[in-house]
Amino acid sequence: MPDRSPIAGRDVVTLDTFSPEEIRWVVERAQRLKREPPGAPLAGRSLAMVFFNPSLRTRASFAIAFRTLGGTVIDLEAGRDLWPLEFREGAVMAGAADEHVSDAARVLSEYADLIAIRSLARGLDWAQERRDLVIVSFQKHSTVPIFNMESVLDHPCQAWGDALTLTEALGPPAGRRLALTWCYHPKARPLAVPHGVSTMAAKLGLHLTISHPEEYALDPGVLAMVQRTAEESGGSVRLCEDPRAAVEGADAVYAAPWGSIRYHNRPEEEAELRLRYRERRVTPELMARAPGARFLHAMPIRRNVEVDDAVVDAPTSLVVPQAANRLHVQRALFLSVLGM
Ligand code: CP
Numbered sequence: 518m519p520d521r522s523p524i525a526g527r528d529v530v531t532l533d534t535f536s537p538e539e540i541r542w543v544v545e546r547a548q549r550l551k552r553e554p555p556g557a558p559l560a561g562r563s564l565a566m567v568f569f570n571p572s573l574r575t576r577a578s579f580a581i582a583f584r585t586l587g588g589t590v591i592d593l594e595a596g597r598d599l600w601p602l603e604f605r606e607g608a609v610m611a612g613a614a615d616e617h618v619s620d621a622a623r624v625l626s627e628y629a630d631l632i633a634i635r636s637l638a639r640g641l642d643w644a645q646e647r648r649d650l651v652i653v654s655f656q657k658h659s660t661v662p663i664f665n666m667e668s669v670l671d672h673p674c675q676a677w678g679d680a681l682t683l684t685e686a687l688g689p690p691a692g693r694r695l696a697l698t699w700c701y702h703p704k705a706r707p708l709a710v711p712h713g714v715s716t717m718a719a720k721l722g723l724h725l726t727i728s729h730p731e732e733y734a735l736d737p738g739v740l741a742m743v744q745r746t747a748e749e750s751g752g753s754v755r756l757c758e759d760p761r762a763a764v765e766g767a768d769a770v771y772a773a774p775w776g777s778i779r780y781h782n783r784p785e786e787e788a789e790l791r792l793r794y795r796e797r798r799v800t801p802e803l804m805a806r807a808p809g810a811r812f813l814h815a816m817p818i819r820r821n822v823e824v825d826d827a828v829v830d831a832p833t834s835l836v837v838p839q840a841a842n843r844l845h846v847q848r849a850l851f852l853s854v855l856g857m
Contacts, residue, residue, distance in 0.1 A: 525856035528656055530665040532673050532716045533742055537750055540720055544681045547842070547849035555848060557587025558857050564588060565629035566666065569595040569636040569651065574816060574840050575666045575674065579633055582847035591629070604654050618651075622658035630855060633664035637707050643781040647736060662854050667709050670739065674850065675815050676713035678842040679771075680721060682835055685842075686811050687768055691722035691751065696767035696807065698760045699729035700823040701795045705776025705787055710815045712739045714771055719746035719754065726755045728763030730794050732777045760803060767807040769835075772799045772814045772824055799824040804831070811835050 523539050532540060564583045568576065580590045593599055602621060603614035610617065625632050636651035652668040665673055683690045695718050697711060711727070712735060718725040725747065727735065734740070740754075747754045757763040764770050780787035798821075804810060812824075812834040820826055829836060 522853040522856055524850075524853045526662060527854060528663045528665075529673050529677075529850060529854065530652060530656065530663060530668070531671040532676055532713065532720055533746070535720070537720045537722070540677065540680060540717070543677060543846065543849050543853055544684055546853060547681050547845040548685075550848050550852075551845045555586055555852075558852065559583060559586040559588030559855070562588040562631075562855065563629045564590045564631045564633060564851070565593065565625045566590065566633045567593045567595065567599065567625075567635070567655075568666070569634075570667075572635055572666065574843050575635060578840075578843035578847050579664070579666065579674075582844050583851055586848060586851060588630075588851075604650050618654040619658040622655045623660065626660040629661060631662055631664060631851070632659050633666045634668070635666035636668055637709070638669050638781070640784075641782065643736075643778050646781065647738070664850075664854075667707065669707065670709060670712055670736065671716070672707075672709040672713040672815070673716075674843065674847060675710060676717035677850065678846040679714055679813065679815075679839065680717050681842045681846050682813065682839045683721075683723075683769060683811075685838070686835060690718075692724070693768045694724045694726070694766060695769050695771060696764040696810075697725060697727045697771045697773065698763055698799065698803075699733050699794075699797065700772045700774050700799055701791065701797045702774030702819055702823055705781075705784065705791065706774045708736060708739075708775045708778070710773045711735055711775050714773070714815075715739070715743045715754070716746065719743045719752055720750060722747075722750040722752040724753045724755075726757050726763045726767070728757050728760045729775075730797070731758060732779050732790060733775060734778065736778060760797065761806055764803060764807045764810065767810045769811040769813060770799065770804060770807055772812070774819075774823055798822060799828050801825060801827045801831075804828055804833070809833065813839050816840055
């Protein structure tokens with residue numbers, strides 16, 4: 518790969534738009550940045566972050582990464598800092614929205630070198646939801662690169678950080694076995710993390726086993742892309758309902774809770790259905806089926822509901838270094854997208 522950034526000027530919305538070589542190039546750059554103090558190459562540059570939903574890790578890692586490289590960050594929260602936005606093209610704006618996303622995106626592009634958006638599901642039916650209207654609208658109308666800080670469909674910066682964490686823990690990830698296992702959560706959590714992790718695993722040639730209750734399948738379009746990508750990279754994807762069989766012999770176990778697409782616009786029925794699986798959490802007994810396997814989770818974690826304390830706090834758990842790697846990958850991504 519070249520010394521110059523191969524991803525200059527690109528949007529970071531899904532790993533699907535990056536080649537395995539580009540993903541590895543950024544991971545290697547993040548490893549170098551961990552060892553070498555970066556200085557202040559982003560002096561005079563600015564990042565505008567827009568949050569439609571809460572965040573700890575993403576908000577902190579984006580802001581601290583950009584500021585410690587010398588740049589300026591503005592953090593805008595929808596519902597508090599922004600005018601209510603209209604997303605429909607050609608809308609007669611006589612309702613609650615005061616500003617069209619096309620105007621907001623174009624104006625922010627005048628102030629900032631990068632725009633980053635977090636926008637999760639909005640309670641629509643899945644066919645509409647999966648269009649990821651908020652991030653796609655910002656992509657369409659902004660004139661600077663867009664970072665996805667977690668959308669309905671994807672969480673690419675989490676997945677890129679996870680690629681760094683797996684590389685550090687296991688060496689080159691190609692050929693390693695990763696078990697992605699659904700766990701119970703009192704709320705229907707987004708599908709962005711399992712989608713992002715699956716895409717990353719497929720790109721990097723891992724052997725991925727995905728385990729979930731029958732009604733909790735990933736988005737069929739995303740799964741088809743993941744299967745196609747795994748074939749191209751020499752990896753594989755296996756679906757396995759039984760979590761015990763799924764983790765057998767894994768090098769790493771990645772736990773994530775997510776909601777049911779099938780019941781997406783029927784939240785009460787989905788909550789009742791999910792309760793049937795409330796015993797499905799990651800325990801030391803489950804981890805014992807993969808001796809020595811590393812444990813990952815994107816966090817936040819509902820301890821002793823999703824995952825037992827004994828797993829989260831075990832020496833094999835990577836959850837804190839995994840969260841820490843968000844910062845290092847973010848520094849590498851900002852510099853690389855800005856062509857530095
Ligand atoms: N993993 C992650 O994105 O955490 P936050 O929701 O706290 O940003």
